[in-house]
Amino acid sequence: MTHNPSPALSPLLSVRGLSKHFPVMSRGFRPKVTGVTKAVDDVSFDLAPGETLGLVGESGSGKTTTARCILRAIEPTAGQVLFRLPDGRTVDLASLSDRALKPLRQHAQMVFQDPFSSLNPRMTVGDIVGEPLVIHRLARGPELAERVAETLRRVGLKPEHRVRYPHAFSGGQRQRIGIARALIMRPSLIVCDEATSALDVTIQAQVLDLLKELQAEFRLTYLFVAHNLDVVRNFCDRVAVMRRGKIVELAPTARIFAAPEHPYTKLLLSAIPSSDPDVPMNFGVAEELAKLDR
Amino acid sequence: MPDPAELPLLEVENLSTGFFTEDGVVPAVDGVSFSLMRGRTLALVGESGSGKSVTAYSILRLIQPPGRITGGKILFRSARAGEIDLAALGEKSEALYKVRGGLISMIFQEPMTALSPVHSVGSQIAEAILLHRKVDKKEARRLTVEMLGQVGIAQAEMCFDQYPHELSGGMRQRVVIAMALVCRPELLIADESTTALDVTIQAQILGLIKTLQRGLGCSVLLITHDFGVVAQVADDVAVMHHGKIVEHGTVRAVLKNPQHAYTRALLEALPSRRVRVA
Numbered sequence: 178m179t180h181n182p183s184p185a186l187s188p189l190l191s192v193r194g195l196s197k198h199f200p201v202m203s204r205g206f207r208p209k210v211t212g213v214t215k216a217v218d219d220v221s222f223d224l225a226p227g228e229t230l231g232l233v234g235e236s237g238s239g240k241t242t243t244a245r246c247i248l249r250a251i252e253p254t255a256g257q258v259l260f261r262l263p264d265g266r267t268v269d270l271a272s273l274s275d276r277a278l279k280p281l282r283q284h285a286q287m288v289f290q291d292p293f294s295s296l297n298p299r300m301t302v303g304d305i306v307g308e309p310l311v312i313h314r315l316a317r318g319p320e321l322a323e324r325v326a327e328t329l330r331r332v333g334l335k336p337e338h339r340v341r342y343p344h345a346f347s348g349g350q351r352q353r354i355g356i357a358r359a360l361i362m363r364p365s366l367i368v369c370d371e372a373t374s375a376l377d378v379t380i381q382a383q384v385l386d387l388l389k390e391l392q393a394e395f396r397l398t399y400l401f402v403a404h405n406l407d408v409v410r411n412f413c414d415r416v417a418v419m420r421r422g423k424i425v426e427l428a429p430t431a432r433i434f435a436a437p438e439h440p441y442t443k444l445l446l447s448a449i450p451s452s453d454p455d456v457p458m459n460f461g462v463a464e465e466l467a468k469l470d471r
Numbered sequence: 472m473p474d475p476a477e478l479p480l481l482e483v484e485n486l487s488t489g490f491f492t493e494d495g496v497v498p499a500v501d502g503v504s505f506s507l508m509r510g511r512t513l514a515l516v517g518e519s520g521s522g523k524s525v526t527a528y529s530i531l532r533l534i535q536p537p538g539r540i541t542g543g544k545i546l547f548r549s550a551r552a553g554e555i556d557l558a559a560l561g562e563k564s565e566a567l568y569k570v571r572g573g574l575i576s577m578i579f580q581e582p583m584t585a586l587s588p589v590h591s592v593g594s595q596i597a598e599a600i601l602l603h604r605k606v607d608k609k610e611a612r613r614l615t616v617e618m619l620g621q622v623g624i625a626q627a628e629m630c631f632d633q634y635p636h637e638l639s640g641g642m643r644q645r646v647v648i649a650m651a652l653v654c655r656p657e658l659l660i661a662d663e664s665t666t667a668l669d670v671t672i673q674a675q676i677l678g679l680i681k682t683l684q685r686g687l688g689c690s691v692l693l694i695t696h697d698f699g700v701v702a703q704v705a706d707d708v709a710v711m712h713h714g715k716i717v718e719h720g721t722v723r724a725v726l727k728n729p730q731h732a733y734t735r736a737l738l739e740a741l742p743s744r745r746v747r748v749a
Contacts, residue, residue, distance in 0.1 A: 235670070378518070379736065381742070405742070410743070448671045448674040449670055451699055451702060452726060454702040454726055454727070460674050462671045463641075
């Protein structure tokens with residue numbers, strides 16, 4: 178690997194005891210809180226600079242909620258999100274006020290799953306990609322236009338595409354627009370939430386290649402939220418497996434796939450249909466999972 | 472005369488389906504031919520826009536304007552109704568209504584949109600029975616509950632009166648499968664029917680389709696973009712690209728030794744087969 182993350186480096190991101198609880202309301206005219214859903218339940222991990230950590234799990238496992246809590250897209254219930262800024266200071270993103278947080282948001286960006294709903298259909302591509310710079314007052318006029326053009330070029334689009342609207346682009350191109358919007362802030366951390374899940378395999382491969390190139394060039398750190406374990410195996414340095422709000426196993430990618438330790442990880446891996454007809458899959462995995470819970 | 476059991480259940484010959492737009496005709500399916508034997512599973516695989524779903528919709532004559540079948544035959548050799556050219560049936564013919572849901576049924580991708588939110592799941596399944604079989608409501612209810620049990624729903628009697636929003640994604644997909652199979656179709660078309668599900672639920676649903684297929688002896692046409700699903704479930708595979716079938720063969724032959732450049736490119740793009748990009 179070209180960007181071998183050294184364990185000696187202090188982490189870019191340290192998540193400690195992160196929790197997000199949602200109240201469960203009773204039905205009826207006057208709903209009462211009858212319990213809590215622990216969407217994220219005491220999650221801790223470190224992310225080294227230049228590393229790619231895969232966060233995998235089934236729907237409802239809490240992987241997306243974890244990612245959103247880290248970026249304060251939603252408010253965590255408890256825990257710390259220690260983030261090292263480019264100037265060397267470390268801040269707790271979870272406890273900062275909105276006002277104190279805003280100037281720091283440029284350093285941690287997000288790429289969303291759905292390239293159709295995450296781009297405003299009424300804005301041109303140039304406006305979409307340039308908007309973060311405008312909001313943070315980092316560039317205007319010719320400089321803004323120049324940076325938008327440069328970023329579009331870097332993600333494999335043409336600068337003249339900036340006058341077009343999102344509907345004129347394919348799914349893969351739209352995902353490149355989403356990546357450009359994140360990249361233009363020169364962040365140190367990018368959270369990719371199912372960023373390639375909606376794409377065809379050939380397009381998915383191209384977007385993953387692009388993300389890898391950008392990582393090497395800009396020394397990016399990725400938190401890669403995904404449900405497709407094959408993609409994670411190919412793309413991530415380490416993998417955290419989540420179930421019911423908790424990380425059940427966190428290990429280097431090769432070890433997770435070659436020698437998974439947690440029974441849930443083993444079952445999850447056995448359910449992946451292999452494209453090799455000689456590698457049988459486990460059709461009975463759901464029953465075995467139920468046994469696991471008993 | 473050859474034994475009808477030895478002829479393919481479904482024989483698609485030179486099928487073309489086009490969409491008539493202001494900018495000209497878009498040939499979504501362009502001269503496609505394939506056949507499916509009784510009891511076997513054929514996978515139509517391809518990327519989005521390759522024409523695999525349009526092929527499936529053409530078979531059930533579900534193509535809406537501006538789309539239209541522009542040529543070819545879709546021969547369906549039913550054990551119950553004899554040989555029918557589905558492409559030649561009238562839009563609103565009695566025969567077509569008999570085919571849909573009776574002789575051929577379809578499982579759609581999104582179980583939430585395939586089910587009506589304002590009818591109980593049981594009544595939706597029973598509706599299919601009442602349309603295709605001469606039974607009374609009580610018997611339809613009994614058959615529905617029996618089918619719900621067959622697709623692995625534990626409290627089938629209770630499930631009959633539940634609404635789709637009360638069920639999980641995997642349960643809804645079971646209901647859709649129950650609805651598709653309750654009239655004992657000879658051909659089941661599954662259009663990306665496990666794509667939206669988690670892998671563990673997908674494994675369960677695929678296993679269920681395999682088991683029920685064996686029990687009922689029906690053929691399955693599997694529409695998917697996932698070569699994993701193809702390898703684990705299908706007997707034969709046809710690879711579609713730009714409205715044409717570029718390669719056709721047994722799963723083992725195509726996946727182990729692809730002949731066409733496009734098939735090879737598709738297989739190489741699979742994350743599980745790619746060399747690590749780092």
